[in-house]
Amino acid sequence: MSKPLILVTNDDGITSAGIKKLIYLMAEIGEVVVVAPDSPQSGMGHAITVGDTLRINRNDIFGDIEAYECSGTPADCVKLAKYELFPDRKFDLVVSGINHGSNSSISVLYSGTMSAAIEAAIEGMPAIGFSLCDYDHDADFSHIDDTLLHIARETLKKGMPKGIALNVNFPEKREQPIKGIKVCRQANAKFEDAFDEREDPYGRKYYWMVGSLVNHDKGEDNDEWAIAHNYVSIVPCQFDLTGYFAINYFNDEWDI
Amino acid sequence: MSKPLILVTNDDGITSAGIKKLIYLMAEIGEVVVVAPDSPQSGMGHAITVGDTLRINRNDIFGDIEAYECSGTPADCVKLAKYELFPDRKFDLVVSGINHGSNSSISVLYSGTMSAAIEAAIEGMPAIGFSLCDYDHDADFSHIDDTLLHIARETLKKGMPKGIALNVNFPEKREQPIKGIKVCRQANAKFEDAFDEREDPYGRKYYWMVGSLVNHDKGEDNDEWAIAHNYVSIVPCQFDLTGYFAINYFNDEWDI
Numbered sequence: 001m002s003k004p005l006i007l008v009t010n011d012d013g014i015t016s017a018g019i020k021k022l023i024y025l026m027a028e029i030g031e032v033v034v035v036a037p038d039s040p041q042s043g044m045g046h047a048i049t050v051g052d053t054l055r056i057n058r059n060d061i062f063g064d065i066e067a068y069e070c071s072g073t074p075a076d077c078v079k080l081a082k083y084e085l086f087p088d089r090k091f092d093l094v095v096s097g098i099n100h101g102s103n104s105s106i107s108v109l110y111s112g113t114m115s116a117a118i119e120a121a122i123e124g125m126p127a128i129g130f131s132l133c134d135y136d137h138d139a140d141f142s143h144i145d146d147t148l149l150h151i152a153r154e155t156l157k158k159g160m161p162k163g164i165a166l167n168v169n170f171p172e173k174r175e176q177p178i179k180g181i182k183v184c185r186q187a188n189a190k191f192e193d194a195f196d197e198r199e200d201p202y203g204r205k206y207y208w209m210v211g212s213l214v215n216h217d218k219g220e221d222n223d224e225w226a227i228a229h230n231y232v233s234i235v236p237c238q239f240d241l242t243g244y245f246a247i248n249y250f251n252d253e254w255d256i
Numbered sequence: 257m258s259k260p261l262i263l264v265t266n267d268d269g270i271t272s273a274g275i276k277k278l279i280y281l282m283a284e285i286g287e288v289v290v291v292a293p294d295s296p297q298s299g300m301g302h303a304i305t306v307g308d309t310l311r312i313n314r315n316d317i318f319g320d321i322e323a324y325e326c327s328g329t330p331a332d333c334v335k336l337a338k339y340e341l342f343p344d345r346k347f348d349l350v351v352s353g354i355n356h357g358s359n360s361s362i363s364v365l366y367s368g369t370m371s372a373a374i375e376a377a378i379e380g381m382p383a384i385g386f387s388l389c390d391y392d393h394d395a396d397f398s399h400i401d402d403t404l405l406h407i408a409r410e411t412l413k414k415g416m417p418k419g420i421a422l423n424v425n426f427p428e429k430r431e432q433p434i435k436g437i438k439v440c441r442q443a444n445a446k447f448e449d450a451f452d453e454r455e456d457p458y459g460r461k462y463y464w465m466v467g468s469l470v471n472h473d474k475g476e477d478n479d480e481w482a483i484a485h486n487y488v489s490i491v492p493c494q495f496d497l498t499g500y501f502a503i504n505y506f507n508d509e510w511d512i
Binding site: 040043045046047048049050054056075080082083084108115123150158161163164167180183184185186188190193194195197204205206207208209211236237239240241242243244245246247249250251253254255256 | 296298299300301302303304305306307309310311312331332335336338339340362364365366371374378379406410414417419420423436437438439440441442444446449450451453460461462463464465467490491492493494495496497498499500501502503505506507509510511512
């Protein structure tokens with residue numbers, strides 16, 4: 001039986017520690033190809049490159065594993081892999097990450113990692129975004145191997161419901177081992193932003209966005225709760241943004 | 257009674273014809289302030305600027321209307337307006353657009369126009385993204401005034417359900433006037449992409465993303481159907497991406 005074909009991408013760029021880890025884990029269970037951004041793309045959301053050119057270059061940093069770096073966004077990488085680089089092959093799984101930092105709760109909207117997974121889901125491919133809730137460049141990934149492989153294997157075995165990509169967040173390494181997996185809803189949390197105003201050497205103002213996540217969710221069935229309690233969170237994410245509950249409201253209450 | 261305060265932004269940039277139209281329409285019903293990108297940001301999805309600096313400059317192209325141009329994305333503009341430029345004021349309405357081109361069906365995910373509206377909804381502000389299904393730079397906007405103003409007035413009067421931003425798409429100008437408004441779900445359509453391969457003057461390959469929307473939806477309750485039949489489509493969009501229907505599936509079928 002031939003090995004499953006697995007596409008690996010990310011948003012931190014092809015030289016990040018997280019994608020290297022993911023590539024070598026996936027190589028244990030499938031044939032891996034890599035198409036990843038040539039530079040960090042954090043916070044890119046579901047951006048695509050429509051008004052500019054795209055470059056693709058073969059990269060041999062992963063030895064025998066076929067890898068390409070791309071000048072575009074994570075979503076571009078998935079489109080290029082499917083339509084340009086591997087038009088005659090069928091990916092059994094698309095994985096994105098491992099992101100250096102959380103993509104839980106509202107961060108899923110800003111996440112380049114998840115935009116790649118969601119783009120793959122739009123194309124009908126089983127897809128998972130993996131993130132580690134540790135922003136350290138030298139983050140310790142040693143505690144997540146078994147759970148990550150288990151989630152990938154379950155996906156390969158059982159497939160993915162139509163219209164869904166998984167947003168998987170691992171807690172940072174703690175003294176106690178991970179307690180297990182929780183399938184969650186997206187927590188009701190948002191960033192309280194602030195802007196750090198500075199002056200450049202020419203006397204002109206500029207700003208850095210700073211902000212912190214504020215969790216307004218009191219429930220225990222959401223991803224923030226799970227991660228805080230040392231569980232791996234899985235949120236099934238959909239790309240149909242329709243708020244169905246609101247359709248009747250507008251028809252009933254508005255003068256349409 | 258004081259006029260409602262309306263924030264106007266977009267993704268085509270502060271000099272586009274669409275935002276100018278929107279600003280002058282909103283000035284009929286409220287006090288308008290503008291914070292918009294200083295350059296086109298189409299296809300930016302829900303990108304934010306996390307690894308780079310932001311610049312803001314006052315711009316007087318709209319005369320007495322207080323306007324700022326920003327180096328960031330549409331979502332950045334909303335964050336800057338709320339947290340940096342107008343921290344002590346409360347926006348009664350945030351409008352984004354009018355986009356030059358459709359943001360119906362799956363395009364909502366790639367849309368900078370809608371990311372601004374969704375960012376505003378995350379901040380609890382009533383928000384609408386307006387798009388005209390005409391990509392022409394000199395597109396005719398003359399047929400949409402009444403409907404656009406009606407939708408804005410209804411929002412000011414009745415508010416917006418929690419967690420919802422509106423994705424409003426106007427059909428391009430036709431011989432017959434617009435038939436009316438339909439509250440819709442997001443159509444099941446996606447882009448079939450292709451990449452136009454070219455060679456630069458130095459002999460290196462580069463690519464342009466090209467592609468066309470393919471509509472797989474047979475229903476009549478979706479935005480593609482409405483626009484094709486000369487209706488204005490309104491899709492209530494949510495930023496909770498959880499696919500609730502899938503949570504039980506994973507708990508039941510997966511070895512968790």
